[in-house]
Amino acid sequence: MQNDNKIIDESKQGEALVVEAGPSAGKKLFLESYGCQMNFADSEIVASILTKEGFSTTTNFLEADVIFVNTCAIRENAESRVRQRLQDYKKVKKGNPNAIIGVLGCMAERLKSQFLDEEKLIDIVVGPDAYRDLPNLIEQAESGQKAVNVILSKEETYADISPVRLDHNGVSAFISIMRGCDNMCSFCVVPFTRGRERSRDPESIVKEAKEAFDKGYREVTLLGQNVDSYLWAGGGLKKEILTEEQKANSTTFAQLLEKVALIHSDLRVRFSTSHPKDMIDDVLHTMAKYENICKYVHLPVQSGNSEILEKMNRGYTREWYLDRVAAIRRIMPDAGISTDVITGFCGETDEQHAETMSLMKEVQYDFAYMFMYSERPKTLAERKYADDVPEEVKKKRLQEVMEIQTESSGLRTKQGLGKVHRVLIEGQSKKSKDQWSGRNSQNITVVFDKGDAKKGEYVNVLAETCTLSTLIGRIVE
Ligand code: SAH
Ligand code: SF4
């Protein structure tokens, strides 16, 4: 989209962004993302960097000059999905031999230049800390050379880059508050693909949240692999080497949460992910204090057995975890809680699996993401333990935890019946154009007739019926 030597990017939620034409003026970028919300948030940074270069975004990969796939490496099937998708892009190269294909993100970081040997169509491999280098890498690829930058950084947080929002709901935005992870859970590839943990300057986070609110967004989700470990002590100061005085003057996650909540009472604040070993009551008290901080905690348990948790290097026991759940319920009796569970981790016995099931029954999660263990190269588990639970057993156990979760989700949704829920309208319901869909504070989806209400507004909805995970109701005063 060219206009008097300027590029207009219409992906910016109705408000056209005018950028000076860069060296890539008029070129089209197709950007596709896999994996977690952090990867999606990173894609918005990538879009911002390339929009400044003069690129416009397209949703049709066949017309793209540059195709970027932001990849995930968390489980083997996440990687196979990316590999399958790459086959589709072969078509683009046939039609347009000059098209550039780049892989970004965690799988790129894991495989590095080996990715180029394995998939001949790839021109660029770039890891999550090297996105500022993209314009150079594209230039290099255009000159016919393969381009790789997988250098991880201890400082990069992209704090100064204003993301180009690629979602189209215009109501909820994701904001990365930290990068990397220092935890080394034995099953997990993330510390290898995203590098060391580092926190982002709170001022830049508050600024980004304010900007989102001014553009009409009404919900921000603060993202980090372990948000409870967030600590900002000033530029360049590392958490590990702080004096007691510097620590006392630092911004903690609870303080950051408060700063964001204070931006406006109409701005909802959510966050993910809480780590059970680090979640302290401070954060829970801050959540309870502000109405606009959603009463919802995603607290991945992984396993309900303490020996397995030890082998997973999670840093907590079953008892500790249950104590954290009790703290959430004590401080916020109406809070929603969700989790992640892995079945069939190395050496997991039937009895140990039974403890995961009993914990799930005890907690009664509102929601759970459940996975079969997938061994990842280079992780501690791959080096130390045999992946010895047969696939069928992993699958059977997964089925069992899913059944328990279906029952809990149903019960938790039903508990919302007959009550009035404050809902932020996020968009049209999937089933009917006459109905809006949004979520309550506890993260349960609520669907209701539109009436005069508009997207981005808050409404009170009386829940009258429900499906397994959705409340259905009508707007009340
Ligand atoms: N930082 C978050 C998790 C990020 S990864 C935390 O610590 O809770 C998201 C989820 O993927 C994990 O919680 C875990 O349940 C799952 N996962 C990670 N590695 C896995 C693997 N090798 N096999 C199966 N599931 C895995
Ligand atoms: Fe992976 Fe553990 Fe870090 Fe989560 S906390 S990203 S599971 S290493």
Ligand code: F3S
């Ligand atoms: Fe996947 Fe990387 Fe996220 S491995 S889950 S995209 S941090």
